[in-house]
Amino acid sequence: MVNNKVIIFDTTLRDGEQTAGFRLGANEKLEIAKQLMALKVDVIEAGYPISSPEDFKAVSIISEVVEGPIITALSRIVEADIDECAKALAKAKRPRIHTGVGVSDAHVLGKFKDDKYGKTKDEKREYLFQKAVNAVRHAKRYVDDVQFYAEDAGRCDEAYLFKVIEGVIDAGATVINIPDTTGYSVPEQFGDLIAAVKKNVPNIHKAMISIHCHNDLGMAVANTLAGVRNGAHQVECTINGIGERAGNAALEEVVMALRTRCDYFGVDTNIESRELYKSCQLVAKRFGMTVPPNKAVVGGNAFAHSSGIHADGVLKDKNTYEIMRPQDIGMEEGKIILTARSGRRALQHRLEELGYELLPEEIEKIYARFLIEADKIKEVSDQALQAIVEDEVRISPKMYDLVSMEISTTIDASLATVKIRVGSDVKQESASGDGPIDAIFKAINKFVDFHVRLVDYAVKTTSSGEEALGEATVQIEGKGKIVNGYGASTNIIEASAKAYIDGLNKLVVMNECNLKQSCNDSGRIA
Numbered sequence: 001m002v003n004n005k006v007i008i009f010d011t012t013l014r015d016g017e018q019t020a021g022f023r024l025g026a027n028e029k030l031e032i033a034k035q036l037m038a039l040k041v042d043v044i045e046a047g048y049p050i051s052s053p054e055d056f057k058a059v060s061i062i063s064e065v066v067e068g069p070i071i072t073a074l075s076r077i078v079e080a081d082i083d084e085c086a087k088a089l090a091k092a093k094r095p096r097i098h099t100g101v102g103v104s105d106a107h108v109l110g111k112f113k114d115d116k117y118g119k120t121k122d123e124k125r126e127y128l129f130q131k132a133v134n135a136v137r138h139a140k141r142y143v144d145d146v147q148f149y150a151e152d153a154g155r156c157d158e159a160y161l162f163k164v165i166e167g168v169i170d171a172g173a174t175v176i177n178i179p180d181t182t183g184y185s186v187p188e189q190f191g192d193l194i195a196a197v198k199k200n201v202p203n204i205h206k207a208m209i210s211i212h213c214h215n216d217l218g219m220a221v222a223n224t225l226a227g228v229r230n231g232a233h234q235v236e237c238t239i240n241g242i243g244e245r246a247g248n249a250a251l252e253e254v255v256m257a258l259r260t261r262c263d264y265f266g267v268d269t270n271i272e273s274r275e276l277y278k279s280c281q282l283v284a285k286r287f288g289m290t291v292p293p294n295k296a297v298v299g300g301n302a303f304a305h306s307s308g309i310h311a312d313g314v315l316k317d318k319n320t321y322e323i324m325r326p327q328d329i330g331m332e333e334g335k336i337i338l339t340a341r342s343g344r345r346a347l348q349h350r351l352e353e354l355g356y357e358l359l360p361e362e363i364e365k366i367y368a369r370f371l372i373e374a375d376k377i378k379e380v381s382d383q384a385l386q387a388i389v390e391d392e393v394r395i396s397p398k399m400y401d402l403v404s405m406e407i408s409t410t411i412d413a414s415l416a417t418v419k420i421r422v423g424s425d426v427k428q429e430s431a432s433g434d435g436p437i438d439a440i441f442k443a444i445n446k447f448v449d450f451h452v453r454l455v456d457y458a459v460k461t462t463s464s465g466e467e468a469l470g471e472a473t474v475q476i477e478g479k480g481k482i483v484n485g486y487g488a489s490t491n492i493i494e495a496s497a498k499a500y501i502d503g504l505n506k507l508v509v510m511n512e513c514n515l516k517q518s519c520n521d522s523g524r525i526a
Helices: 026-039 053-065 079-088 105-111 121-140 158-170 187-200 220-229 251-260 273-286 308-316 343-353 360-377 382-392 436-445 492-509
Strands: 005-010 043-047 070-076 095-102 146-151 175-180 208-213 234-237 400-409 414-422 425-433 452-461 470-478 481-489
Touching (some): 005 251, 026 043, 026 273, 053 079, 070 079, 070 121, 079 095, 079 121, 095 105, 105 121, 146 158, 158 187, 175 220, 175 234, 187 208, 187 220, 208 220, 220 234, 220 251, 234 251, 251 273, 343 382, 360 382, 400 436, 414 436, 425 436, 436 492, 452 492, 470 492
Parallel strands (some): 043 070, 070 095, 146 175, 175 208
Antiparallel strands (some): 400 414, 414 425, 452 470, 470 481
16 A cells, blocks of 8 residues: 555456456457456456467557556466466566465365375465465566466465465565455454464565455455455455356445545545446446446445435435545446435425426326326336426316226237217217227317318337336328427327327317317217
8 A cells, every 4th residue: 555545456357357248359458458457447457378379369469559567467377378478468567476376274175185295184275385485576577567366265274365365475476465265264363364464474574465356256356455454465356246156346335435435544545436327337347247237336326316215315415425536437427317306305306307387286196196197107217207397287278188088909900999078078089090099180170160181190108117208299281281299108009099180179279170079979079
């Protein structure tokens, strides 16, 4: 740690790529590496060169092109691995080789069962200790900066861990990575482990302590922060928390936790946080993933408010419910999500933002309709809200108002029965057509004694999901005048009927149609 800055080691391109079912090519890795450079991460772990020719190529290209961050590559405590790292990092201006081995009994006894590694646990441990020391010495032949990972340190016997760390530091290791490889630790325990390393490894002052936490129990970020609290200088994480099994500590969460709670942790990072959202979106896209709406820091709902109490508070003072500014991570201004629980204040605020100047009674009318639609479509988008306003707020009274409709359809034709309120009366008409929309329009035409021609018709959805709100627009001609009609509903046929009736109402307003105000024997307005 320099000047109270925690080093950010990004392993999206190495551990992140180990996410099941995903694989990046060299060009994709380079694209992400360039974004990580813009994000100003301190270290980029570009890959595992010996694992494949494509990974070797990726590390080589990144080493040559990306400037600023340290570029590191992973290896086992095998000389051939280390040699490949050195070759791949040859053009890096700031190269680092990252080598290591498992140190827990689960790894020592599980991976090295063969007697050639020793017959007893102590013999196997000693064998691996010597191999680790020799691996660091071998890596030092190529680079000055060598990082050693003590895999599964979270489940390791501490005395053995201290011995290994002391030995590899004496061999030249400059960074000691203490991983909770299986996500087994809890924050207090992991923090104590880092404190114990600082206390019990006599030469630890010669190396930087790094931590690498997995998320198997959902505590990767918490464990990482506990490690920082107890003296870790470098944190290893991935964009969006991707990685092996349940993933790693999410970079964006660690960075913003340290920054937001600098009062508690007393440290910060060099990260350009305004690049966080862009970085997370890029990684999600290249990995073919989506960022969950409730994802901390960068999720779509991270700065969204739907509760009426929350919305009211944020509208009065953002500090009531926002501890970070969306602009600080590169997102747009936080938003009020309109749901059935948003309340009048949030609805009115959004209407004002959309440019509507409405009377109190008009807002009440819109609010009543809003509650009905919000229960159906869950979240009311701006387009859906505009559709509600257009459907509910009129310049003049309605001559006609849709009461109900019924549709029956066969392969050959559709039959529509429509009830419309005219003044205080409700009238009914039926008609058949080539489809439900054609039948609806023909039935509505029976309520007038003049010819109405459909000029144009269009429908679209204004929100997403199974209960999406649809809007319909029509252009109709009557008595030589052409008007536009508009309707909205979760039922697109109902929206179409409303749009057609809206057009008829506008013809009435224009006073250009000689409509009869009494009913003939069939019940039709004639």
